[in-house]
Amino acid sequence: MDEHEGPVGELRLPVELSGPLIEEAGRADPEAACGLIVGRRRSRFVRAIRTVPCENCAPPDARGTRFEIDVRRLIEEERAVRDSEEEVVGFYHSHPDSEPIPSKTDEAYMLLWPDKVWVIVGRRAGETGRTVRAWSLDLADPASPKEVQLT
């Protein structure tokens, strides 16, 4: 298997990146924020280097519960990093009113991107602050996304 394929096991996401993601989710509230994560990957380990905020292209009346990224942004970013050691390692989005756990909709789209890490910003039940968790889907067990260790 290509070393860049398969589920991600660990994501190094420094606070310099996770902090702004939480702030971005707050600014987007009540709509979902979304974007790309650029970094480096070696086997199951991913190091995030920067994030690329993207417009939520879901229909305006659905942006509180849906996100959609214009895939042209992904193509542009992949072209920009093609000759470097960086790549688009994953995507992020926010759940304005729920926990940062993949929804059934998220899981369906994760099936289309099994080699990416999915970072979700959300709220734990009963808490007002937002938190970040990360997930990846193993096509060998697609029924349940695996949580990616954040370091």
Added chain:
Amino acid sequence: MSVTVRIPSALRKLTNGQSELTGEGLTVRELLDDLGRENPGLLGRLTGDDGEIRQFLNVFVNGSDVRFEDNLDTPVQAGDEVSIVPSIAGGTGLASVGAVRT
């Protein structure tokens, strides 16, 4: 003269794990038909019963979405790069999940 097609990881089980294929044709449809000869099932995963590109997949020729061109009849020529890119979406709202699966 060949055209390069970039295959997303979700479809590589249909291409023996290859991330790039080269094929020939004057349109995207002919190109994909050509690739389908050595990679059975690929065209069927890309297109629905109506013969058009599935809703949750996107095909780009040199960065241009063929849905804004002539869909599968969009012309291609040697040196072009064709990319198959799944949609990036999700959220807590319900979607027609079954339709997403490729």
